[in-house]
Amino acid sequence: MQCGWPLLGPLQWIRYVNKLVKVKAGKDEEHRGWLLTVDPVSASLVLVNFGEGEGASVQVVMGHAVEEVEVLQEANEEITDRLQASFLPPRNRTRLDP
Amino acid sequence: SIPTSAGSESDAEQLQEEQHARSVLRETFLRCLLSISNKKVQFRMHEKVKVDATFGASDIDVLNFQVSDLHTPIGVQKEALIRCQDVISFTFDV
Structure with a gap:
């Protein structure tokens, strides 16, 4: 995925959820991790x-x-279960459909 | 409100799907934000500047972060607002 990330929109962003991603940011930063969510704002x-x-x-x-x-x-x-449980209160754990 | 053009059924369906995705993503993000409050975070800013602080809150449109004990190169700022545009990323442990 080249640039334009903020313009993709929720239906595209949600496809990346629960995946291991490599993100290049700024001039010289690179991060890896499991994508929990993308703030739509x-x-x-x-x-x-x-x-x-x-x-x-x-x-x-x-x-x-x-x-x-x-x-x-x-x-x-x-990993999906662990990810989705990370910040949810125990009473309403719902799974994200990617 | 009255739609400006006669949208087909599939448009309405897609809009609903998009709104659902938006709400799921946003809810998870807000829960994540909630869990950061009072945690130690490290901000990475432009020009490889790294600063430590205790996270307070973010405004709803994620334009500013309110932090405490901001460790700047010239001293510790008790309370501060950080413009999100100046931040590239930040890290914390859970």
């Missing part, structure tokens, strides 16, 4: 990297700075 990406155990590191890449987004891998069921 600012086009910012939320990337999650699971560490050992429960913890995870989260990167938010601002939509205006995104240069390129590349899909590296699809999530398996375990």
Whole structure:
């Protein structure tokens, strides 16, 4: 995906959800992580990297700075569940359909 | 409101699908924002500037972040607003 990321719109963004992506942002930043969501207002990406155990590191890449987004891998069921459970209260866990 | 042109059924369907996608994405993002409050975050800005701060809140259109204890190169700013346009990315742990 070259440039124009903020213009893609929700139907395109949601296709990247639950995928391992590589994001180039600014002049010289590159981030990898599982895409949790894209804010439809600012086009910012939320990337999650699971560490050992429960913890995870989260990167938010601002939509205006995104240069390129590349899909590296699809999530398996375990990672999808873990991703979607990251910020949801236990009572209404719903799955995103990519 | 009255639509300006007679939209076909598939247009309406696609619009609904788009709105659903929008709401799902936004809800997850807002939950994520909620969970960041009071967490230590590191902002990466232009020219490879990195600053640490405690995240407070964002405005709804994600134009500004309110932070506390912003560690700048010339000292610690107790409270600050960061323009999102100046930020490339930020990181935190959960």
